[in-house]
Amino acid sequence: MVDAQLIERLAMITGQLVQFPTVAENTQEIEHCVDWVRTHVLTRASRLHVRPYLSHGRPSLLFSAGDQPPRVLLCGHLDVVEAQRQRDFAAYELDEVHLAGRGTADMKGPIAAMIDVMETEAQPGLGLLLTTDEESGGEDGVGAFLRTVDWRPDVVVLPDGGANMRLVVEQKGILRLKISATGEAAHGSRPWLGINAIDRLYQGYHALLTTYPIPTGEEDWRVSITLSQLNGGITLNSVPWYAEGILDIRYPGGEDPHGAKLLADITRRLQRRDIQTDLIFQALPFQMHPDALPIAQLQKVLRDQGHPALPLAREAGASDARYFSAEGVPVLMFQPECADWHGAHEHINLTSLAYFRRILGNFTRATLSHKGSGSRGSRVHTRERSSGNVPENRAAE
Secondary structure, eight states: OOOHHHHHHHHHHHHHHHTSOOOTTOHHHHHHHHHHHHHHHHHHOTTSEEEEEEETTEEEEEEESSSSOOSEEEEEEOOOOOOSSGGGGSOEESSSSEEESTTIIIIIHHHHHHHHHHHHHOOTTEEEEEESOGGGTSIIIIIHHHHHOSOBOSEEEOOSSOTTTOEEEEEOEEEEEEEEEEOBOEETTOGGGSBOHHHHHHHHHHHHHHHSOOOSSTTOOSOEEEEEEEEEOSSTTEEOSEEEEEEEEEEOOSSOTTOHHHHHHHHHHHHTTTOEEEEEEEEOOEEOOTTOHHHHHHHHHHHHTTOOOOOEEEESSOOTHHHHHHTTOOEEOOOOSEEOTTSTTOEEEHHHHHHHHHHHHHHHHHHHTSOOOOOBSSOTTSSOOOSSOOOOBOTTO
16 A cells, blocks of 8 residues: 655655765765754654764764653664765656665665654654764764663664665674785886886785685675775886775674684785785674564564565675674664665665555554563663763754
8 A cells, every 4th residue: 555645755855865965074964964854853743852962073863752761773874975976966756666866775765764753653762863974984973872872772773784675684794904015116117127016915915816706696605805995106107116905805704703813814815925904994793693582573563564574684785783783782674675875876666665664663663562671771861971962952942
């Protein structure tokens, strides 16, 4: 059954969010987007609490209903990656059901559904956390938030993966290495007199691929190593004596969840080729047991509504889910039908988005109707650790 009014609401909210080019460098547009969300939600749901957070200039917002910490926390990020065309920061219709534009899938469309839940049917125990730095690592968003508050939700719904209504139970971890090498300069017309530092790095990378070949697809659950940046040389007519690059390494969890053995092996292999390494970023894998209680609860809600269960999936990408799972908080990650994240044709199916929205509402109602042990830690908005937070605000203020 198609709910035309719901689809229209979701399309409007998504379109408004897309018009803000919330890339990491554009802090002014990020602030404008956060302000728009805050005003939009509180204009329609003045009973909600809203608390802003700030870490290293990156704002976040927590909306909550009631005076206790959220037991069910909806979560998303408002930041996006840069678009090839500026016109992609204006949502446009591909056809009657598909809305395109930067962030429609990742993840302003799903955020529109979560905003709608908060505005129309929030009940005590429900919260919505919106951050602005997931695309650059999440350390100042979800990471800083969890370091600041002394409570934890019972479950998080994070629609930042699992497109086409698949439930993600595992994502790979990340090791990001800066690699560098020196050679010997020479005139570009006499390369036999020098040692090319760019060649040294490139050959070292390809040697790694003999041990860690490129996976053949999403289900080929192995280590992947990508040379994502390569820079070297000063003049156009010289053999470069110095070069550096970045290796983006994705690895499955399991026996080496911190990637320590993998890092040691890669470092050893590169150092044999006179290539230096420096770990500049690390993110743990996300894993959730397929038999976890929140998964069973979500699947029951679907069955009770006459819908098929969500298939379980693994994804090579990473998300803010790792911060919650590291704290022992279960995360439900699934998305509507959408495609081409970060690409030139990013889009979302509005009919599927409305279906996703209804599932969110049904799940939060069912979960909050059962009395649980409640969230760990203090009541929301009280006894939070000092982290440069600004005071709580209500619509009347």
